[in-house]
Amino acid sequence: MQVSVETTSGLERRVTVGVPAEKVDVAVENKLREAQKSVRLDGFRPGKVPMREVKRRFGAAVRNEVLADVMRESFLEAVEQEKLQPAGMPGFEATRNVAGEDLEFVATFEVFPQVEVAAFDAIEVEKPVAEVTDADVDEMIETLRQQRGEFEEVDRAAENGDRVNIDFKGLKDGEAFxxxxxxxxxxxxxxxxxxxxxxxxxxxxxxxxxxxxDVTFPEDYQAEELKGQAVVFQIKVNKVEAKALPEVDAEFMKAFGVEDGNMDTFKAEVRKNMERELKNAISGKVKEQVMDGLAGQHEFDLPEALVSQEVDRMRQQMMQQFGGGQQFDASMLPAELFKEQAERSVRLGLVMRAILEKHELQADADRVKTRVEEIASQYEQPEELVNWIYSNPQQLQQIEGAVLEDQVVDLVLESAKVEEKPQPYQDAVKPRDQQQG
Incomplete structure (x- = not known):
């Protein structure tokens, strides 16, 4: 098999492959003989159709079918021979396709870029340092009360925190809008x-x-004709309701899994959940900064095929989040909505892959076990979930992937510039984009 490789641009490669005529012709002949056994044509007994008639009727279709298989198999042999790493599926074109002559075809595809892993000491990370205080626990219990409060009608003036039922009509320059x-x-x-x-x-x-x-619409209001406009709302209050909060009693605690109705047990359970949330929030913020640092450190061409695949994945994910049915075509969502995020995701994936290869990292079995048990501990029958995860290769692979990411983060943090920033619990658990400064 003859192979030549040409770099057309950036990551794109054009591989020309020559396949001996015998390989194609023998495969076509064999497939036609198989077809002959089952072909049914008027005027002939089953299995007795002459080969010339089989070739006349089905020869072209069979050859095309064989060509697709031969090109795919020969392509795999060629990239292995030339030590190429295709990123995405190739496009095939038969440039010489004549029975009895050597087949020649061209495969065009992208390869994975060579990623040189940069030193991690230029990456800067601000790590929140916080703890759950008694006051934080009390505030969380009050939040839980607010969430379970029920509104009851009252005969008084409305206050902040009340719920009102209203009719209203907005007028701009005396006209309803x-x-x-x-x-x-x-x-x-x-x-x-x-x-x-x-x-x-x-x-x-x-x-x-x-x-x-009398109110004024904000300058950044979504409706263009109302931005910054002064309007009048005619308001009628139909009903005023105040929120009645439940007592923190045994029944209230039972709703959160505390069966003994003991306040100390309840507070300990709330604290445990808050500490888990705090740990995850800090870990997530640190990881996000490490990923930002890695993405910013590594500049290289991205395979468009991988970016397109990631865009499609994000489209499908958005459809699922917003309940898009089968009648909605995900491709209707513009690729531009996702491209920047998709490029970042692909870039990080390639950087992570390079780091894993360079440092020969494998998912740590103990950390995987701990992660599985942490997930299972939030369910009523954790042992069953643990067994299910370990018997489900796809689920286990996802967890191993997450553990590997954590191991890369730990590796980066060994060299990165890490500044610890003490802050209250509430600030530490807020997403980065919601924090001041």
Missing amino acids: EGGSAEGQNLELGSGQMIPGFEDGIVGMKAGEEKDI
Whole structure:
């Protein structure tokens, strides 16, 4: 088999492969003989159709089928012979395809880039340092009470935190505008659900009361015609409800898995969950910064085939998140929405692969076991989940992948510039993009 390799541009390769005529012709002949045994044609007994008739009717289709197989097999042999690493599927073109003559075809594809792993000492990481205090536990219990509170109608003026049922109509220059009216809408005051000034204007109103509120739409409001516009809302309050919070009693604790109704046990359980959340939040922030550092350190061409695959994966993921049905074609989502994120993901994947190869890292079995047990501990029958994960290669592979990422992060942190930043629990568990400064 003759093979020549040409670099057309960047990561693209054009491989020309010559395959001996005998290999193709023998395969075609064998396939036609197999077909002859089962071909049924009028005027002939089953299995007795003459070969010339089989060739006349099916020869071209069989040859095309054989060519596809031969090109695929020969391509795999060629890339192994030339020590190439294809990224994505190749495109095939038969440039000489005549029975009795050597086959020649061209395969065009991209290869994986050569990634030189940079030193990690230039990467800077700010690591949050926090602990769960008694006050944090008390605040969390209060949050749990708020989440389980129920609204009850009251006969008084509305206050922040109350829920009101309202009719409203928005007027701009005395005329109603689209989307500015509703009837019987529930609104929790202080939630920030409406534009600035709207909810504040309702505070102090009672059921049955009507009032006009002057507000100005923000300059960055989504509706172009309302940006920065002064409007009047005619408000009618139908009902005022206050939130009644449950007592932290045995029944309340039981809802969170504490059966003995003991306050110390409950607080210990809340603290344990908060500490797990804190650990995961800190780990996630550190990992995010390490990944940012690795992505910024490594510049190289990306295989477009891999980027396209990642874009398609992200499209499908978005469809699942928003409940897109089978009638919705994911390809309708513009690739530009995902391209930057997809390129970062592919770049990091290739960098991680290079680091794993350079440092010969394998998923640490003990860390995998610990991760599996941590996941299982959140379920009622953890032993069953542990057994299921270990018997499910796909699930186990995902966990091993996550552990390997953690091992790479640890490796980077050994050399990176790490600055510890003490902060309260609430700040430490907030996503990075929600933190001040």
